[in-house]
Amino acid sequence: MPVVLENLGKRFGGGAPVLDDVNATIAQGEFVALLGASGCGKSTLLNIMAGLERPTSGALEVPSDGAAFMFQDASLFPWLTARGNIELALQLADKSSTKVSRRARATELLELVHLGGAGDKRPHELSGGMRQRVALARSLAQDRQLLLMDEPFAALDAITRDLLHDELERIWKETGRTIVFVTHNVREAVRLGQRVLLLSSRPGRVVAEWDVTEEHRTDAGRAGELTGVITRRLREEIRRHAK
Ligand SMILES: Nc1ncnc2c1ncn2[C@@H]1O[C@H](COP(=O)(O)OP(=O)(O)OP(=O)(O)O)[C@@H](O)[C@H]1O
Ligand SMILES: [Mg+2]
Known part of the structure; x- marks a missing residue:
């Protein structure tokens, strides 16, 4: 079952909307990386997909058995x-x-x-x-078919992170999960995602997306170019937000 987000909006209390008109369809088995500046609403969107928060407008379709969630800090029982x-x-x-x-x-x-x-x-x-x-x-x-990951590797050193990227890719291929992976690291998004979605800030909305093709996977130069393009676009968003 795909994940469908339709004109999704979220505001907390009487504040300005955090998310506004978010539209996206994620196919079953797809690996999507979700990028955006700090505070743009990435975790909020994931929480909505997980059923932990309710949207204030719009509609969403998620698998009826819900989603598995992996947080930024391991949060294991000590x-x-x-x-x-x-x-x-x-x-x-x-x-x-x-x-x-x-x-x-x-x-x-x-x-x-x-x-x-x-x-x-x-x-x-x-x-x-x-x-x-x-x-x-x-x-x-x-x-669960749907696995939501909120910056799960952000706190790790680059070498450990690379190892876990390889493992996550292998596990994704072995298990056929649908994965939505939140990060603010463009390289990580290009490394893992089949598709990269960029969320704008204030309000958060999907403003750009890129397909990561087989060519990007096998050619480090092409992957670097795409990383450059996405980074420039992300910087524009951050600058626009800072004004
Ligand atoms: N429960 C809440 N009540 C009020 N405001 C909230 C709540 N949760 C999030 N927000 C606000 O919504 C905005 C988006 O927060 P969110 O955590 O979704 O951002 P983010 O993109 O995940 O950021 P980061 O990259 O820093 O993790 C922020 O301005 C935050 O203060
Ligand atoms: Mg977050």
Whole structure:
């Protein structure tokens, strides 16, 4: 099922609208990167798609089983092991599941994010990159077609981030999830997205979009050009907003 946003608007209290007339259709299985300046409403839009906030105008269609969500900070339960965090998500996702089945599924998910050996560690014993992997496995444990990711790798160093990009791409291909990935990093958007949407500021609206083609994936020069084009457009938005 696709995600359809139709003339979506959001204002908080009596303030100016944060989002206004947001229109977008995201196909099932598509990987969309959502870019925009700080404060333009990216998280608000994700929260609306997740059903955590209600739009004040417009309409949206999302899969009936809702969405899995991955936040910017891993927000793992510190008193549970990596495995425990994942098993809890499995239990919440399917209350009729058995302990044995959850254990087996958690093992699979830990392996999927290359944490096979770290299941018994608590969050404080893991590096930031490993914690984000647990968070990724936990969001996959929610077993929803739609995965919403809000700057999940922003706090990581560039090398760890590159590794997780490779992993996320592999997992996306293996699981066929629909992914909406929020970032303010243009390189990251081009690296991961099949399509990049740019949200303007005050109000937030989809003002530009680009397709990332196979050519961009295989030719670093072409990817660099596209990154340049998008960066200039993003800068215009930020400048316009600052006036
Ligand atoms: N619950 C709320 N009540 C009032 N205002 C809010 C609320 N949530 C968000 N806002 C406002 O909406 C605007 C957009 O916020 P949002 O968090 O969606 O931006 P963002 O694009 O995710 O920014 P960042 O890149 O910094 O994460 C901001 O001006 C923010 O202050
Ligand atoms: Mg945000």
